Amino acid sequence: MFRILETREMAQGTVFQFLVAAPLIARKTLPGQFVLLRVNETGERMPLTIADRDPAAGTITLIFQVVGKTTALMSTLKAGDCLTDVVGPLGKPTHIERLGTVVCVGGGTGIAVLYPITRAFKESGNHVISILGARSKGLLILEKEMRAVSDELLITTDDGTCGEHGFVTDVLRRLLTDRSDIKLITATGPVLMMKFVSLLAREFGVPSMASLNSIMVDGTGMCGACRVTVGGKTKFACVDGPEFDGAHIDYDELIKRQRAYLNEERVSLDSFTLKAKKGAGHD
Amino acid sequence: MTEQKKKEKIPRQKMPEQDPAVRARNFAEVPCGYTPELAQLEARRCLQCKKPKCRDGCPVEIEIPNFIALIAEGDFAGAARKLKERNSLPAVCGRVCPQEDQCEKLCIVGKKDEPVAIGRLERFAADWERERGKLFIPPKAPPTGKKVAVVGAGPAGLTVAGDLILQGHDVTIFEALHQAGGVLVYGIPEFRLPKKIVQYEIDYLQKLGVDLKLNHVIGKIITADELLQEFDAVFLGLGAGLPQFMNIPGENLCNIYSANEYLTRSNLMKAYLFPEYDTPVARGRQVAVIGAGNVAMDSARTALRLGAEQVRIVYRRSRAEMPARLEEIHHAEEEGLQFHFLTAPIKCIGNEDGWVTGMECIRMELGEPDASGRRRPIPLQGSEFMMACDLLVIAIGAGANPLLANATPGLELNKWGYIVARDENGATSKPAVWAGGDIVTGSATVILAMGAGRKAANAIHRYLTNR
Numbered sequence: 107m108f109r110i111l112e113t114r115e116m117a118q119g120t121v122f123q124f125l126v127a128a129p130l131i132a133r134k135t136l137p138g139q140f141v142l143l144r145v146n147e148t149g150e151r152m153p154l155t156i157a158d159r160d161p162a163a164g165t166i167t168l169i170f171q172v173v174g175k176t177t178a179l180m181s182t183l184k185a186g187d188c189l190t191d192v193v194g195p196l197g198k199p200t201h202i203e204r205l206g207t208v209v210c211v212g213g214g215t216g217i218a219v220l221y222p223i224t225r226a227f228k229e230s231g232n233h234v235i236s237i238l239g240a241r242s243k244g245l246l247i248l249e250k251e252m253r254a255v256s257d258e259l260l261i262t263t264d265d266g267t268c269g270e271h272g273f274v275t276d277v278l279r280r281l282l283t284d285r286s287d288i289k290l291i292t293a294t295g296p297v298l299m300m301k302f303v304s305l306l307a308r309e310f311g312v313p314s315m316a317s318l319n320s321i322m323v324d325g326t327g328m329c330g331a332c333r334v335t336v337g338g339k340t341k342f343a344c345v346d347g348p349e350f351d352g353a354h355i356d357y358d359e360l361i362k363r364q365r366a367y368l369n370e371e372r373v374s375l376d377s378f379t380l381k382a383k384k385g386a387g388h389d
Numbered sequence: 390m391t392e393q394k395k396k397e398k399i400p401r402q403k404m405p406e407q408d409p410a411v412r413a414r415n416f417a418e419v420p421c422g423y424t425p426e427l428a429q430l431e432a433r434r435c436l437q438c439k440k441p442k443c444r445d446g447c448p449v450e451i452e453i454p455n456f457i458a459l460i461a462e463g464d465f466a467g468a469a470r471k472l473k474e475r476n477s478l479p480a481v482c483g484r485v486c487p488q489e490d491q492c493e494k495l496c497i498v499g500k501k502d503e504p505v506a507i508g509r510l511e512r513f514a515a516d517w518e519r520e521r522g523k524l525f526i527p528p529k530a531p532p533t534g535k536k537v538a539v540v541g542a543g544p545a546g547l548t549v550a551g552d553l554i555l556q557g558h559d560v561t562i563f564e565a566l567h568q569a570g571g572v573l574v575y576g577i578p579e580f581r582l583p584k585k586i587v588q589y590e591i592d593y594l595q596k597l598g599v600d601l602k603l604n605h606v607i608g609k610i611i612t613a614d615e616l617l618q619e620f621d622a623v624f625l626g627l628g629a630g631l632p633q634f635m636n637i638p639g640e641n642l643c644n645i646y647s648a649n650e651y652l653t654r655s656n657l658m659k660a661y662l663f664p665e666y667d668t669p670v671a672r673g674r675q676v677a678v679i680g681a682g683n684v685a686m687d688s689a690r691t692a693l694r695l696g697a698e699q700v701r702i703v704y705r706r707s708r709a710e711m712p713a714r715l716e717e718i719h720h721a722e723e724e725g726l727q728f729h730f731l732t733a734p735i736k737c738i739g740n741e742d743g744w745v746t747g748m749e750c751i752r753m754e755l756g757e758p759d760a761s762g763r764r765r766p767i768p769l770q771g772s773e774f775m776m777a778c779d780l781l782v783i784a785i786g787a788g789a790n791p792l793l794a795n796a797t798p799g800l801e802l803n804k805w806g807y808i809v810a811r812d813e814n815g816a817t818s819k820p821a822v823w824a825g826g827d828i829v830t831g832s833a834t835v836i837l838a839m840g841a842g843r844k845a846a847n848a849i850h851r852y853l854t855n856r
Contacts, residue, residue, distance in 0.1 A: 150667035187654040329650035362743030370669030
């Protein structure tokens, strides 16, 4: 059992941050790695990137957006409650080196994944330019934290309520046009956003990396649920990734595979919502 | 002499089974086990050979005639205890061992008649003990103060843990998944091996004092070298946890699963109980399973139970080369699975949303025997044809999962990534580290992994006591 020490609601109650006691995992976690968790005995195994860790305190920080049954259930948990299983750190850590100027692009909850990566690039002496995107001001997360680990921070919102009105790719295109010293672009967020960031990077001949949030079961390379085509070869996001060379990811296949359980996810969420309503009725 | 001849007249007793038409739609166990009467009748068929051949066929050398004699006498608890002396998982082995290739193959009765049903008797005695809650906890040797880490809670690791804890060593098992049992819980379906039986065996080990740490991926959370700092010896029973794909176009379409994923979803994650359990699994109407081993049979029979209208086994060789146990093939046929021999997919076809709709196949013929001794399948040019399916499960074997090996410098591997055993006990290139089971031999059986575990445990015990 893994105790939740703190919970925090972010982004208008759609995104939550948990501080979880997991001393062994905290000790080993590197930027870019993730955990798989099971909320309870009947739960699914869900991957979540480790947004932060504190080896001294023995804690990891998990950030999730409520999108389905598991995350909806998690959002009802309080400090003191436990997650039944947390396993990690899984996946390959981000390859961090001093390159010069690095652009970190994050969209939505992907910013939680981006944060430890950005910090690591900054700490290893890169000039870090971060671009954060959200649908709206209220949905933007980790702005303060990201500002602290970036040399320049640019924000876009789909509705113009914060930063520039538009998409991260608009800002990225301008940056790529204006400066020729960008050595790497790293992107985390919705698959479509990562796809267009990668396309843009390729257009300007700049290397790019993307951290993929594939569907997983075991997370140790045993099942192949997370397989993704990179450069014409099948890779497992859980052990070969989660980060891959953005220029070579088959995003269209990934988008289709992400939708494989849409119907089941709806059934699961509906039955959970129904039970929650019934439960409320009895009170 | 006359007494013995009379014994042979008793025919091999059949085990009652669920009716095929009924069981093909449920996940309850297929065979129901012997009644005490049937078990005693079957036990009386044993000749009680002075030099029992059957025992030579058992990888863990169970005293087969002795436990059968106890059943014949009606001392079922004694029989279970006798089994436990050599085998820590009798209820499991009685169900999933290929007895026809091991103990029963060498049974003298089997020379003229059908062999004694050793597996069914083993299952009976173990079930009898479990169902009556008459668990016998054998005495443990005094504590040695030595600590052993076992990596992987599958058949090999559980055997090592069970043997070494009785020798007085301190044993900790590290398991990557959230449940112990390895292939017994993620791979073999409920209808062939009820999970409560596996859990009972794990509980037994814990009662003996084995410390079980779940959710520990060794190589990630702790490295093997770190284990060596804390433990006097390490056993690696990692299994063959790397799914093989066919490497043909279209293989990443939705609703194409490795058997590992399909079975893990259904068994470990209990997707057959969705939405009571959260993990989903695709429910195909027209299912094709590629391969013809036990895992393919398990996948196909699972698909049937998940509501498929048609399930096809597609195999590139012929019936004679099928690696599955005869009993499994027999059960699968009874349940209505269709077999397509000498057929291999060459391309998976999908619709524009990315879902599999079928596959292009090619007919094969058998040529000269290959390295495995089986006749090599050769494609017949121009014989391509389409086979429709909305769910495809690839069950063509598993390889070595490189996760731990990649994080363990100095661990010698062979060219396929399996750990090299330097002797018959599973000693590896690293001091104080042994390995056994599928991670050494490649995909094999539960009992062979247990046999390897037994040998490694003996070697580890000698190593720890001689130091």
